[in-house]
Amino acid sequence: MNTAGIIGGGPAGVMCAIFAAQNPENKIFIFDKNIILNTLLPTGGGRCNLAYAEFNFKDLAKFYPRGEKFLYSVFSRFCTQDTIDFFNKTGVKTYVQEDLRVFPVTDSSKDVKNALLKQIDKKNIKKVFANVLDVKKAADGFEIVTDKGNYPVQKLVISTGGKGIGHSIAKKLGHNITELKPALSALITNEKIFTPLSGMSLKNIKAQVFFKNNKIKIPEHASLGDILFTHNGISGPLIYRISSYCAYVGFDAQNPLKLVLNLVGQQNSEFDSIFLEQLKRNAQKDVLNVVSCYIPKNLAAVILKKCGIDCGIKAGQLSKKDREKIVQNLTSLTLHAVETAHGEEIVTAGGVDLKEIDSKTMESKLVPGLYFCGEVLDIDGLTGGFNLQNCWSTGYIAGRTIAV
Numbered sequence: 001m002n003t004a005g006i007i008g009g010g011p012a013g014v015m016c017a018i019f020a021a022q023n024p025e026n027k028i029f030i031f032d033k034n035i036i037l038n039t040l041l042p043t044g045g046g047r048c049n050l051a052y053a054e055f056n057f058k059d060l061a062k063f064y065p066r067g068e069k070f071l072y073s074v075f076s077r078f079c080t081q082d083t084i085d086f087f088n089k090t091g092v093k094t095y096v097q098e099d100l101r102v103f104p105v106t107d108s109s110k111d112v113k114n115a116l117l118k119q120i121d122k123k124n125i126k127k128v129f130a131n132v133l134d135v136k137k138a139a140d141g142f143e144i145v146t147d148k149g150n151y152p153v154q155k156l157v158i159s160t161g162g163k164g165i166g167h168s169i170a171k172k173l174g175h176n177i178t179e180l181k182p183a184l185s186a187l188i189t190n191e192k193i194f195t196p197l198s199g200m201s202l203k204n205i206k207a208q209v210f211f212k213n214n215k216i217k218i219p220e221h222a223s224l225g226d227i228l229f230t231h232n233g234i235s236g237p238l239i240y241r242i243s244s245y246c247a248y249v250g251f252d253a254q255n256p257l258k259l260v261l262n263l264v265g266q267q268n269s270e271f272d273s274i275f276l277e278q279l280k281r282n283a284q285k286d287v288l289n290v291v292s293c294y295i296p297k298n299l300a301a302v303i304l305k306k307c308g309i310d311c312g313i314k315a316g317q318l319s320k321k322d323r324e325k326i327v328q329n330l331t332s333l334t335l336h337a338v339e340t341a342h343g344e345e346i347v348t349a350g351g352v353d354l355k356e357i358d359s360k361t362m363e364s365k366l367v368p369g370l371y372f373c374g375e376v377l378d379i380d381g382l383t384g385g386f387n388l389q390n391c392w393s394t395g396y397i398a399g400r401t402i403a404v
């Protein structure tokens with residue numbers, strides 16, 4: 001009989017346990033200091049965005065700022081369709097939303113959690129509610145040291161996510177940990193003029209990002225999306241993606257990240273002629289009302305204030321210089337991000353170095369019998385179900401390897 005200890009009962013650890021237990025000879029333990037699968041509950045705003053409906057494994061891997069190449073091999077073994085099939089079999093029917101995000105039909109992460117817990121019980125996987133403090137190498141495997149006693153296991157899986165003890169255990173066992181950084185996070189900006197707009201969202205904004213005058217390469221699909229003004233900066237899906245691509249840029253108050261946002265979807269000269277025409281047609285209207293045809297009125301008022309233009313001035317009286325200032329702000333609104341919002345990140349970039357992991361088995365290349373899955377690895381995806389897909393896929397591979 002093989003004994004395997006899985007440290008971390010999040011989505012990755014649980015997926016691994018379910019597949020490792022397919023071999024009835026295996027005795028599987030999941031250790032968690034918190035309630036198993038509670039990290040699943042807030043996902044997708046409580047709806048659990050469990051995958052993304054891209055079925056080609058290479059195209060799916062493009063949505064991961066870190067881990068793309070490694071995931072080719074992982075996703076070629078367990079990809080989106082496998083995730084959907086797996087959940088169907090466990091009693092979770094899914095549907096694909098217009099934006100290709102996959103959810104359970106009940107829109108409830110609690111239902112996903114309960115279905116997985118049922119599998120754990122059905123397969124006699126033992127849950128150990130304990131804080132893992134350390135791992136020691138033993139003659140026949142490992143000894144897991146917890147606040148509730150020590151557990152000898154032959155195989156060890158680390159699936160403690162982006163913030164757990166897993167990184168220090170991996171380091172102690174000889175692994176390199178790439179620098180950990182917040183990703184998918186809101187940004188704090190210098191421009192306090194937008195503070196009163198906190199809570200306002202804008203759709204289909206196109207962004208360009210610069211650091212020290214160099215343009216940051218952000219894939220086309222990731223540079224268009226919705227934004228949300230916050231009390232101290234800017235957030236929303238587009239900003240989350242930008243934060244992920246800029247996780248290692250090293251911006252700060254001295255060297256901020258320059259975000260150039262196109263609010264109207266047209267280039268400067270193209271929009272200028274459209275706007276000029278609009279001003280002429282509405283010459284008797286307040287300029288505020290004309291600008292409000294393109295963006296929400298509160299934002300229009302802030303932009304006019306930023307340009308030093310009186311909101312009450314008639315459209316027909318606007319000077320060419322002031323018109324150009326407005327056009328510049330609507331086509332290239334510039335904000336300076338000085339840091340990420342503290343502790344609000346959705347995932348951690350960085351983790352166990354992928355060079356030291358066999359993508360076909362998820363086993364350590366340095367320590368036989370040691371496996372990793374989920375966010376503890378140096379893999380992070382964009383918003384859209386990609387981070388959970390990483391957990392299902394790497395968890396499945398680690399589990400299957402242990403099962404045979």
Ligand SMILES: Cc1cc2nc3c(=O)[nH]c(=O)nc-3n(C[C@H](O)[C@H](O)[C@H](O)COP(=O)(O)OP(=O)(O)OC[C@H]3O[C@@H](n4cnc5c(N)ncnc54)[C@H](O)[C@@H]3O)c2cc1C
Binds near residue numbers: 166347
């Ligand atoms: C608000 C929010 C919403 C999200 N929404 C989505 C979404 O809709 N779709 C998506 O794809 N991704 C989403 N994510 C990301 C996704 O939830 C994570 O990537 C995923 O949970 C990582 O799973 P994991 O199993 O690797 O680690 P985790 O889920 O972090 O689980 C790790 C487990 O290890 C345990 N642990 C840690 N240290 C110890 C220790 N010393 N002893 C014992 N146990 C320990 C923890 O208690 C935890 O249960 C969201 C994240 C957040 C924060």
